[in-house]
Amino acid sequence: MTGTFNVGLNTVNSGGNGITDLEKAILAAIAEARSTCEQSGDNSPNCAVAWDIVEELQAEKSHQQQALKYKTALDKYCELYPEALECLIYDV
Incomplete structure (x- = not known):
């Protein structure tokens, strides 16, 4: 194979195009696979x-x-407000 793929698993939209x-x-990777198979x-x-x-x-x-489908309401709330009392995790 001619290339290596270092992929960040960031799912945030880039460029606003979705x-x-x-x-x-x-x-x-599809383009690389097609090229590799042709060669x-x-x-x-x-x-x-x-x-x-x-x-x-x-x-x-x-x-x-x-x-993403299985996030609870609390999970979504804690993403928006990580400093809220409900979202703080303490080691006991």
């Missing part, structure tokens, strides 16, 4: 690795979307 950094990384053949180990990277990135996106 595309996240992770989605950009997925699109770049080294569809049955090559490099091609398989390139598509494995795409699959892992897509799985991470799915996991992040699932995590």
